[in-house]
Amino acid sequence: KRIVILISGRGSNMQAIVQAAKIEQWPAEIVAVISNRNDAAGLEYASSMGIPTSVVVSKNFPTREAFDAVLQATIDSYSPDLVVLAGFMRILSASFVQHYTNRIMNIHPSLLPSFVGMATHKQALDAGVKLHGITVHFVTPELDHGPIIDQVAVKVLATDTEESLAQRLLIQEHIAYPRAVRWFIEGKLKIEGNRVDVDTD
Numbered sequence: 509k510r511i512v513i514l515i516s517g518r519g520s521n522m523q524a525i526v527q528a529a530k531i532e533q534w535p536a537e538i539v540a541v542i543s544n545r546n547d548a549a550g551l552e553y554a555s556s557m558g559i560p561t562s563v564v565v566s567k568n569f570p571t572r573e574a575f576d577a578v579l580q581a582t583i584d585s586y587s588p589d590l591v592v593l594a595g596f597m598r599i600l601s602a603s604f605v606q607h608y609t610n611r612i613m614n615i616h617p618s619l620l621p622s623f624v625g626m627a628t629h630k631q632a633l634d635a636g637v638k639l640h641g642i643t644v645h646f647v648t649p650e651l652d653h654g655p656i657i658d659q660v661a662v663k664v665l666a667t668d669t670e671e672s673l674a675q676r677l678l679i680q681e682h683i684a685y686p687r688a689v690r691w692f693i694e695g696k697l698k699i700e701g702n703r704v705d706v707d708t709d
């Protein structure tokens with residue numbers, strides 16, 4: 509199986525996936541890491557691991573559709589079976605998302621359907637929830653919706669700040685995201701409407 513990972517910044521989730529694929533010897537290859545920003549720190553890591561990288565600079569495009577078309581062509585030049593969004597900070601157009609139906613996933617730092625969009629840790633603290641978490645899901649045209657593959661919850665502590673929550677959740681992301689990608693690679697995910705069945709025997 510061929511995996512393309514999209515990043516915008518640090519790329520720590522991308523690193524976790526690359527590491528897991530290598531250590532666990534997945535029957536899969538990370539064939540490219542693509543960024544919408546030249547300065548995405550994760551690009552260096554990908555290159556250091558011998559993974560081809562591409563950059564499609566989103567701010568150089570006049571419209572979302574124009575950017576998405578070039579991004580799609582770039583991704584498709586690597587013929588991926590799966591597209592993994594890992595800290596990719598761009599909203600994607602419906603036609604782009606539909607092109608990859610059931611083979612594009614994302615990680616979102618909240619327990620969806622709570623707290624879509626940005627600043628999820630602030631949203632959680634403002635709402636006073638006692639549980640917060642992360643969600644791995646297939647991507648559909650509606651932002652931060654789509655069939656949920658996995659979720660991990662953490663307790664919110666009285667002392668928590670946005671930063672402390674982000675830190676604690678990132679540890680869980682680095683476990684859950686590679687695991688979900690591996691499930692996909694191994695054909696263990698069955699999508700039935702909004703529900704994803706994980707066949708972990």
Ligand code: GRF
Nearest residue numbers: 518519520521595615616617
């Ligand atoms: C993660 O917290 C992810 O949930 C969010 O953006 C962050 C990306 O971090 N969408 P990284 O680039 O993978 O280090």
